[in-house]
Each structure stands twice: as C-alpha cells, then as structure tokens.
Amino acid sequence: xxxxxxxxxxxxxxxxxxxxxxxxxxxxxxxxxxxxxxxxxxxxxxxxxxxxxxxxxxxxxxxxxxxxxxxxxxxxxxxxxxxxxxxxxxxxxxxxxxxxxxxxxxxxxxxxxxxxxxxxxxxxxxxxxxxxxxxxxxxxxxxxxxxxxxxxxxxxxxxxxxxxxxxxxxxxxxxxxxxxxxxxxxxxxxxxxxxxxxxxxxxxxxxxxxxxxxxxxxxxxxxxxxxxxxxxxxxxxxxxxxxxxxxxxxxxxxxxxxxxxxxxxxxxxxxxxxxxxxxxxxxxxxxxxxxxxxxxxxxxxxxxxxxxxxxxxxxxxxx
Ligand code: F6P
Numbered sequence: 001x002x003x004x005x006x007x008x009x010x011x012x013x014x015x016x017x018x019x020x021x022x023x024x025x026x027x028x029x030x031x032x033x034x035x036x037x038x039x040x041x042x043x044x045x046x047x048x049x050x051x052x053x054x055x056x057x058x059x060x061x062x063x064x065x066x067x068x069x070x071x072x073x074x075x076x077x078x079x080x081x082x083x084x085x086x087x088x089x090x091x092x093x094x095x096x097x098x099x100x101x102x103x104x105x106x107x108x109x110x111x112x113x114x115x116x117x118x119x120x121x122x123x124x125x126x127x128x129x130x131x132x133x134x135x136x137x138x139x140x141x142x143x144x145x146x147x148x149x150x151x152x153x154x155x156x157x158x159x160x161x162x163x164x165x166x167x168x169x170x171x172x173x174x175x176x177x178x179x180x181x182x183x184x185x186x187x188x189x190x191x192x193x194x195x196x197x198x199x200x201x202x203x204x205x206x207x208x209x210x211x212x213x214x215x216x217x218x219x220x221x222x223x224x225x226x227x228x229x230x231x232x233x234x235x236x237x238x239x240x241x242x243x244x245x246x247x248x249x250x251x252x253x254x255x256x257x258x259x260x261x262x263x264x265x266x267x268x269x270x271x272x273x274x275x276x277x278x279x280x281x282x283x284x285x286x287x288x289x290x291x292x293x294x295x296x297x298x299x300x301x302x303x304x305x306x307x308x309x310x311x312x313x314x315x316x317x318x319x
Pocket of ligand 1: 126128170171201212221
C-alpha cells in the first residue's frame with residue numbers, strides 16, 4: 001500500500017483528532033502517504049482530499065471535534081453516490097480507507113467494500129458506545145465525564161431546593177451513557193431504552209424520597225416515555241409531581257478528550273493502519289481490555305452490545 005485515506009463521519013466525538021494524529025503518524029512511520037478526506041463520505045464523493053503530514057497533526061491530541069470535519073451524507077446512501085466515491089478513490093490512487101464513526105459510518109464502509117472491493121477498516125468513534133466488538137468507543141469516556149460534571153452541578157441546586165430533576169443524556173437508542181452516568185452521579189433513578197420501565201415504580205421512588213429531598217432521574221434518549229420533557233409532563237399530569245428538566249445535548253460531544261479517549265484513539269489509530277497493511281478489510285478495529293480486536297463490520301451493528309444486568313441492580317441498590 002502506498003496511500004491510505006482517512007475520514008471521520010456521523011456525529012463528532014472527542015478523541016477523533018487524537019485518532020487522526022495517530023493514523024497520520026503511523027502511516028508516515030510505515031512509509032505510506034496519509035490522505036485526509038474532508039466532510040466524511042460527502043468529501044469522498046466530492047473529491048475533497050488532502051495529503052497530510054506530521055505538520056498537519058501538531059497540537060492536535062487535546063483538541064475536541066475533528067479537523068477533517070464530518071457529515072451525515074444522504075447522497076452516499078445511494079449506489080450512485082458510492083460509485084462516485086469509488087471513482088474518486090481510484091482517481092487519487094487510494095489503496096485503503098479508514099473510516100472513524102458509528103454504525104451509520106460502518107454501514108457505508110461495508111457497502112464500499114462489498115460493492116466495489118475497497119479495502120476498508122472502520123474505527124469506533126461515537127459517544128454512544130453502542131458498537132459490538134469493542135469495550136469502549138472513542139469519545140465515550142469524555143462524554144460520560146462531561147455529563148457527570150454537569151450533573152454534579154445540577155445536584156447542588158436539586159439538593160438545596162429539594163427538587164426532582166430529570167436529566168436527559170444522549171445515546172440515540174442505547175443506554176450506555178445513561179447507566180454509567182447515573183451510577184457515577186448517584187442518581188436515584190435511571191431509565192434506558194433497553195429496559196421497560198414502569199412509571200408507577202418511578203412515582204413510588206420519588207414519593208419514597210419524600211418532600212424537600214432531591215431526586216435525580218437520568219433518562220437516556222429513545223426511551224419508552226420519551227425524553228426529559230415528556231416524562232416531566234407525565235409525572236405532573238398523572239401524579240401532580242413537579243420536576244425540573246435539563247437536556248444535556250451536544251455539550252456531551254464537545255471538549256478536550258480525556259486521557260482514556262486519547263489513549264484509545266492512539267491505539268486504534270496505529271492498529272487500523274496495521275490492519276490494512278496486513279490485508280484485513282471490512283472489519284472494525286476495537287479494543288477489549290488490552291487486546292486489539294477485529295470484528296466484521298456487519299457484526300458491529302447486528303450483534304447487540306448489551307448493558308449487563310448487574311449494572312441495573314448496582315444502580316438500584318446504591319440509589
Ligand atoms: O450518535 C451520536 C449522537 O450524539 C447521539 O447520541 C444523538 O442521538 C445524535 O448523535 C444526535 O445527532 P445530531 O448531532 O446529528 O443531531
């Protein structure tokens with residue numbers, strides 16, 4: 001291989017820049033030209049490619065976001081769009097492609113490999129941590145730390161006023177952020193999309209806490225009762241319970257990556273280049289404990305990364 005292209009796609013995640021740095025520097029160490037593609041798959045189709053060097057990655061390891069930018073491209077969902085991308089990959093003599101993102105990104109990468117034989121390796125970059133085949137995804141650790149810090153502040157107010165607070169965290173259809181953040185904040189109640197909840201159970205919990213006692217409820221996106229606002233309305237209408245709401249939103253995606261995310265991004269950066277060099281394709285490079293793992297892209301979304309049951313039990317006992 002002489003040229004490896006890299007792109008970031010889908011929602012940005014803290015650590016993507018550290019990852020780009022690691023890919024570029026590994027390529028250079030192996031005598032390969034790294035080519036950055038701007039705006040994810042959209043840039044792949046638009047021919048938005050740039051040759052990268054050591055200088056392009058200076059002072060990058062601590063930066064949030066992604067210098068290569070990102071997008072969720074509609075055009076790439078069509079075969080015509082992917083054909084365009086393939087033609088550009090040929091035009092620029094790209095021998096292998098590394099795509100960092102979540103399951104949407106991996107669907108796209110798999111299609112490129114499947115339809116056109118592009119040598120492609122996916123790396124897990126999403127705050128949601130919802131990919132099978134890796135213990136953590138790049139960005140997850142920073143997101144849960146950011147959310148925890150924000151909720152610690154809310155707890156001060158909740159505690160001082162004895163209020164019920166419902167705090168909504170991201171995760172799309174996965175409750176990994178909710179469960180970990182709930183445990184780390186000592187939340188009284190955690191709701192995740194993977195588990196059916198009973199609103200009467202929640203009501204009981206709030207009433208058990210008693211008046212003038214703070215109650216922190218963490219709600220993951222995509223749950224059966226909707227988000228924080230919908231849940232607050234339900235509690236008011238059904239039980240006359242007043243609850244304040246906070247939607248943490250995109251603050252969870254920003255900021256300087258934690259040590260864990262920088263280290264993970266670095267490991268996976270080197271491993272992804274080496275995976276391509278050793279002939280691997282159509283796989284995600286992940287990490288489980290200290291081992292680098294290779295999971296067929298299809299399995300990363302078809303197999304489910306479940307939240308272990310004991311975590312619910314732990315949260316419940318400690319609440
Ligand atoms: O996949 C990451 C994520 O932040 C999800 O948690 C969330 O549902 C979604 O992206 C939001 O996407 P967007 O920034 O495009 O609105």
